[in-house]
Amino acid sequence: MKQEIVAGLLEEALAENPSLFLIDLSIQADNQIQVVIDGDQGVSVNDCIAVSRKIEHNLDREEEDFSLEVTSAGVTAPLQLPRQFKKNLGRKLKVTLAEGILEGNLDQVEEDKILLSWKAREPKPVGKGKHTVNKEVWLPLEEIKEAKVMITF
Structure with missing residues (x-):
């Protein structure tokens, strides 16, 4: 299965709904997309x-057999793209850095950085x-190893 063909069809599908964006596309050796x-x-779900x-109807199973799975980024999946950070403004994040872990509210998002805020108890x-x-x-x-939205109940 050609990655370029699937990527092109995926691009067309996403162009039809500009609020959607790609997180990951992988094609295994056994044509599992x-x-x-x-x-x-x-x-x-729709x-x-x-x-x-859009992808399936434009690929020919007679030519090459394949399986296709389209899913959304799960609520526990790490944030990877600046667009995902923007979507989660105001939510509490757990951010892993080389120096340790920070938990705080996502207050601002710029193209290459985020602003995290929290309250701390310190000696007077x-x-x-x-x-x-x-x-x-x-x-x-680029310094964030992993960032996840913290789910509170």
Whole structure:
């Protein structure tokens, strides 16, 4: 199965719904095609069906047998693209960096960095005890090893 052919059909399918975007396309040696998509407003089952049909109906099973799976990025899947970060503005993230892990609210997203904020208890500058301090840090996307949305119930 030619990756270029499938990628072209996928591009056409995504052009029909500009709120959808590609996370991953893989084609195994046994022609098992796996597509993972996400959307600015989420991904519905109908979105997956539409993308699947666009690809499947333009490939000839007589020429080459294949299996096709179109799924959405799961709620527990790490964020990979700046567009996914933008979609999750205001949500709490768990971000893994080389130096450790940060948890905080995603307050801003720019093309190559995100702003994370959180509250921390720190010793008072004068006297005994602790006080709550608002913290924030800009994190370059290239320094983020993994970022996941934290689901709270």
